[in-house]
Amino acid sequence: MLMFIIRRLVQTVPVIIxxxxxxxxxxxxxxxxxxxxxxxEGASKDTIEAIREQLGLNRPLYVQYFxxxxxxxxxxxxxxxxxxxxxxxxILVRLPITLELALFSILITIVLGMGAGIISAVKxxxxxxxxxMLVALIGISLPSFWFGLMLMYFFSVKLQILPVAGxxxxxxxxxxxxxxxxxxxxxxxxxxxxxxxDVIRQDYIRTARAKGLRERLIIYKxxxxxxLIPVITVVGLQFGALLGGTVLVESIFAINGLGRMIxxxxxxxxxxxxxxxxxxxxxxxxxxxxxxxxxxxxxxxRIELN
Amino acid sequence: MEKVxxxxxxxxxxxxxxxxxxxxxxxxxxxxxxxxxxxxxxELFEGETLSIVGESGCGKSTTGRAILRLDExxxxxxxxxxxxxxxxxxxxxxxxxxxxxxIFQDPFASLNPRQTVKQIxxxxxxxxxxxxxxxxxxxxxxxxxYVGLPPEALDRYPHEFSGGQRQRIGIARALAVDPKxxxxxxxxxxxxxxxxxxxxxxxxxxxxxxxxxxxFISHDLSVVRHISDRVMVMYLGKVVEIAEKxxxxxxxxxxxxxxxxxxxxxPNPTLKRERVMLTGDVPSPIDPPTGCRFHTRxxxxxxNCKQVEPALREIRNNHFVSCHRAEELAQ
Amino acid sequence: xxxxxxxxxxxxxxxxxxxxxxxxxxxVDGIDFxxxKGETLGIVGESGCGKSITSLSIxxxxxxxxxxxxxxxxxxKGNDLVTMSENEMxxxxxxxxxxxxxxxxxxxxxxxxxxxxxxxxxxxxQKMGRREAWAKSVEMLKLVxxxxxxxRAKQEPFQLSGGMRQRVMIAMALACTPEVLIADEPTxxxxxxxxxxxxxxxxxxxxxxxxxxxxxxxDLGVVAETCxxxxxxYAGNIVEHATTEQIFANPKHPYTQGLLASLPKIYEDxxxxxxxxxxxxxxxxxxxxCRFASRCPYQEAICTAQQPELVExxxxxxxxxxxxxxxxxxxxxxxxxx
Numbered sequence: 001m002l003m004f005i006i007r008r009l010v011q012t013v014p015v016i017i018x019x020x021x022x023x024x025x026x027x028x029x030x031x032x033x034x035x036x037x038x039x040x041e042g043a044s045k046d047t048i049e050a051i052r053e054q055l056g057l058n059r060p061l062y063v064q065y066f067x068x069x070x071x072x073x074x075x076x077x078x079x080x081x082x083x084x085x086x087x088x089x090x091i092l093v094r095l096p097i098t099l100e101l102a103l104f105s106i107l108i109t110i111v112l113g114m115g116a117g118i119i120s121a122v123k124x125x126x127x128x129x130x131x132x133m134l135v136a137l138i139g140i141s142l143p144s145f146w147f148g149l150m151l152m153y154f155f156s157v158k159l160q161i162l163p164v165a166g167x168x169x170x171x172x173x174x175x176x177x178x179x180x181x182x183x184x185x186x187x188x189x190x191x192x193x194x195x196x197x198d199v200i201r202q203d204y205i206r207t208a209r210a211k212g213l214r215e216r217l218i219i220y221k222x223x224x225x226x227x228l229i230p231v232i233t234v235v236g237l238q239f240g241a242l243l244g245g246t247v248l249v250e251s252i253f254a255i256n257g258l259g260r261m262i263x264x265x266x267x268x269x270x271x272x273x274x275x276x277x278x279x280x281x282x283x284x285x286x287x288x289x290x291x292x293x294x295x296x297x298x299x300x301x302r303i304e305l306n
Numbered sequence: 307m308e309k310v311x312x313x314x315x316x317x318x319x320x321x322x323x324x325x326x327x328x329x330x331x332x333x334x335x336x337x338x339x340x341x342x343x344x345x346x347x348x349e350l351f352e353g354e355t356l357s358i359v360g361e362s363g364c365g366k367s368t369t370g371r372a373i374l375r376l377d378e379x380x381x382x383x384x385x386x387x388x389x390x391x392x393x394x395x396x397x398x399x400x401x402x403x404x405x406x407x408x409i410f411q412d413p414f415a416s417l418n419p420r421q422t423v424k425q426i427x428x429x430x431x432x433x434x435x436x437x438x439x440x441x442x443x444x445x446x447x448x449x450x451x452y453v454g455l456p457p458e459a460l461d462r463y464p465h466e467f468s469g470g471q472r473q474r475i476g477i478a479r480a481l482a483v484d485p486k487x488x489x490x491x492x493x494x495x496x497x498x499x500x501x502x503x504x505x506x507x508x509x510x511x512x513x514x515x516x517x518x519x520x521x522f523i524s525h526d527l528s529v530v531r532h533i534s535d536r537v538m539v540m541y542l543g544k545v546v547e548i549a550e551k552x553x554x555x556x557x558x559x560x561x562x563x564x565x566x567x568x569x570x571x572x573p574n575p576t577l578k579r580e581r582v583m584l585t586g587d588v589p590s591p592i593d594p595p596t597g598c599r600f601h602t603r604x605x606x607x608x609x610n611c612k613q614v615e616p617a618l619r620e621i622r623n624n625h626f627v628s629c630h631r632a633e634e635l636a637q
Numbered sequence: 638x639x640x641x642x643x644x645x646x647x648x649x650x651x652x653x654x655x656x657x658x659x660x661x662x663x664x665v666d667g668i669d670f671x672x673x674k675g676e677t678l679g680i681v682g683e684s685g686c687g688k689s690i691t692s693l694s695i696x697x698x699x700x701x702x703x704x705x706x707x708x709x710x711x712x713x714k715g716n717d718l719v720t721m722s723e724n725e726m727x728x729x730x731x732x733x734x735x736x737x738x739x740x741x742x743x744x745x746x747x748x749x750x751x752x753x754x755x756x757x758x759x760x761x762x763q764k765m766g767r768r769e770a771w772a773k774s775v776e777m778l779k780l781v782x783x784x785x786x787x788x789r790a791k792q793e794p795f796q797l798s799g800g801m802r803q804r805v806m807i808a809m810a811l812a813c814t815p816e817v818l819i820a821d822e823p824t825x826x827x828x829x830x831x832x833x834x835x836x837x838x839x840x841x842x843x844x845x846x847x848x849x850x851x852x853x854x855x856d857l858g859v860v861a862e863t864c865x866x867x868x869x870x871y872a873g874n875i876v877e878h879a880t881t882e883q884i885f886a887n888p889k890h891p892y893t894q895g896l897l898a899s900l901p902k903i904y905e906d907x908x909x910x911x912x913x914x915x916x917x918x919x920x921x922x923x924x925x926x927c928r929f930a931s932r933c934p935y936q937e938a939i940c941t942a943q944q945p946e947l948v949e950x951x952x953x954x955x956x957x958x959x960x961x962x963x964x965x966x967x968x969x970x971x972x973x974x975x
Contacts, residue, residue: 097827108835116726130951177803181912188852197678202743203738203740203743203744203745204744206738206744207729207744207745207746207806207809208746209698209736210696210698210730211731211737211758211761211809212727212729212731212758212762213731213756213757213761214727214732215646217757221749221757225748226746226747226748235707313925356867359829361828361830362827362828368828389876398758399734498683498684499683499855499896499899499900500683500912502899503900503901503910503911503912503913506816506901506910507912514883519943525828527903528900528901528903529901531901531902531903531906532901532907532910533901539954552906555903565830566829566830567903568833569830569832569833570858570903571832571833571836571856571859571862571863572828572858572862572903573858573860573861573885573897573900574885575861575881575882575884575885577904581833583833583834584833584834587800587831588798588828590679592723622839630740
């Protein structure tokens with residue numbers, strides 16, 4: 001197991017280098033010249049050239065990339081073009097906020113999704129199953145920006161029980177997390193249901209029945225643990241989608257997180273900020289996937305042998 | 307086996323080895339192999355039925371697949387009418403496949419569900435181009451007649467047939483290209499006894515009719531007894547005994563063969579036999595026991611068996627066994 | 638003495654039907670048998686004859702829908718399992734009547750240590766504490782001949798071989814010392830040398846515990862070696878019910894005769910095997926007369942007209958065949974089976 005984790009960690013290194021490569025070069029393709037933007041409208045050619053010189057933007061790309069890598073290795077993510085703050089500091093301020101949002105969202109995805117899936121699977125084709133699956137279908141189909149606005153309108157404007165936007169208390173987390181987690185929850189619910197239905201047909205469930213166990217114990221002890229194995233993978237994938245979603249949700253609810261930071265930086269052509277933000281988001285994704293793999297392996301030790 | 311002068315060798319397997327690599331946990335550990343078939347040699351005579359028997363994991367099916375190059379063997383030679391078929395290139399091998407056919411355990415899995423019987427048979431003939439196009443229809447009806455299916459079967463799909471009938475389709479397909487050798491890999495194992503009897507009778511009939519040679523792979527010793535001329539017993543990738551059928555069943559020499567034979571439940575409650583009960587499970591083929599591979603379960607094992615691997619030797623006429631103590635145990 | 642002769646399990650007119658889009662499949666259609674303490678009853682037949690459905694019906698483990706016990710009774714120590722509440726039924730399952738299945742590879746939960754899978758039944762039925770149940774399950778593993786049982790108990794099924802998994806299944810089934818053990822093709826998936834071990838183990842434990850065993854199998858060899866009496870099933874019916882000696886020495890029903898004749902013999906040479914021509918009728922559309930009539934070499938007019946009853950013969954065996962009744966004319970008597 002330890003060997004596996006180490007091997008898996010080693011494998012992430014080329015992935016991360018690949019990410020830096022992609023992040024760096026995609027940024028070069030983005031239209032718009034940061035030097036021009038920084039110099040402001042109507043600046044003379046010389047001024048722009050001077051800024052370029054100052055930022056090192058006039059050197060060959062591969063030199064810039066290598067430089068970038070070396071700086072990264074030293075923990076230097078560059079300086080924001082906009083406010084001259086170190087990118088890393090800017091990110092570290094916002095990272096906890098986004099992580100908190102992501103964590104609550106994934107919690108909602110898991111709890112709501114699995115719960116609904118189990119309720120559906122226990123009595124397949126019953127009213128409760130059809131109802132839950134209908135809601136799940138709607139959940140998958142709804143665009144999150146619309147869903148977020150609807151939640152905001154209903155709970156904050158109409159009922160006035162939850163704050164509209166911002167990020168001060170735990171109450172502020174509820175609506176954005178729900179917006180972000182709902183789509184994933186719907187997918188997880190459908191996956192849990194089909195996985196449960198598959199497991200319930202297995203021979204070992206019949207064995208459990210033949211033992212005289214109660215139906216509840218059969219479901220929660222014998223069926224669920226096996227059914228969750230494929231669901232874990234789906235949850236892991238959902239986490240990726242969720243990171244992408246933070247960009248939108250943070251904008252809607254005016255949360256000063258990593259997602260919004262990237263959006264703002266893109267708008268400002270603040271290259272180092274965008275690079276740093278995307279890099280961090282990628283890092284989180286890689287780490288989460290690592291966890292999912294280890295988790296999956298823990299749950300399903302048979303993989304080792306087969 | 308020079309003594310059998312009147313018999314012509316059709317297939318000669320020489321020191322065949324089939325190792326499959328297994329994933330190891332650590333990159334530092336040496337690569338491990340499942341030695342599924344480990345140094346197996348035997349000859350197959352024209353027109354005979356040689357059976358390979360043994361329990362799961364003994365390498366009997368792997369041997370069959372290696373001969374057909376369905377899995378490329380690790381080492382060894384397989385001579386078919388004098389030429390080593392493991393050295394043939396793809397084109398030559400494809401040509402040879404017309405001579406070497408195979409029937410699998412699960413006919414359903416080996417028949418394309420979207421093809422009618424007509425398409426299945428047509429395709430088989432087209433690949434080898436054994437029958438000219440205009441004559442194919444007649445040939446198909448002839449084939450169905452051989453395997454006991456009605457002409458209407460041509461336009462039906464595999465799922466419309468029962469297990470026994472599907473196996474007949476599989477046989478017809480194998481026959482379509484005029485083969486010399488058919489490898490039957492657990493061909494009747496999935497069938498109910500009454501159906502199994504029909505297929506066994508059919509195979510025997512066809513063998514006579516077309517002078518076919520069978521390599522019959524099975525775990526069922528009663529079936530093997532019925533269909534074979536000679537029997538080869540395998541254990542953990544090794545041949546432990548080869549003999550004429552009657553010889554093997556009446557006076558087995560290897561302790562494993564004895565145990566295997568005495569383990570079969572016999573449908574005769576009045577027959578009381580002495581049973582050689584083996585203890586424990588078959589060891590892993592990844593790290594097989596040293597010396598004689600059977601020594602861990604053998605009731606007669608001595609120190610020598612743990613150290614020295616026994617060679618396959620001829621103890622009686624045409625009766626080969628790989629056991630150090632074969633002579634003394636035979637008495 | 639009287640008490641001893643009373644059967645522990647009495648199945649009367651059991652019918653299990655499956656309702657699907659194609660109609661009603663009469664998988665088990667009115668079968669009767671009894672089982673006494675310490676006795677082994679074999680239920681033998683080819684695939685689709687209803688033998689496995691019978692065994693699942695006894696424990697009411699038929700997947701429902703589409704399956705349903707449509708009639709008859711299953712008296713266990715005088716109580717009818719068919720009409721019992723689900724709650725009461727659960728107290729019978731795994732406690733008084735246990736079952737082992739064909740596929741040891743898939744019948745154990747892959748993510749739960751085998752010791753726990755045995756222990757949970759003990760906690761449930763015997764009201765044992767955690768520690769006590771675990772100790773007992775280790776003891777059971779030892780009893781079924783698993784080496785280093787303490788270590789094995791903590792392992793998950795994938796770490797065990799097929800033979801060992803079937804031993805675990807047996808340990809699980811016998812943990813609560815049941816009065817009846819239903820073994821549904823317990824050795825079909827195993828190699829012959831392992832099969833011999835498992836059958837010997839079941840026999841050995843049967844004498845220790847004194848339970849009745851129902852052995853469901855397609856293998857007449859297994860029947861000959863393990864059973865005291867045999868019920869031969871064909872197309873949802875029992876066609877012959879007799880002692881093991883009677884079945885093999887003097888099979889009466891043409892189907893039983895055909896079945897025995899189609900077996901390749903291990904101790905003699907035959908040029909050709911006898912076969913049973915034709916095929917089993919569809920369970921959705923059973924013929925009105927004898928279900929074997931279309932394949933029977935002795936068929937007379939009455940055979941296709943009316944279904945025969947399972948009738949007791951002078952030697953105590955029971956046969957469902959017109960040949961053994963007064964209605965039989967014997968006019969088209971064919972050559973006797975060799």
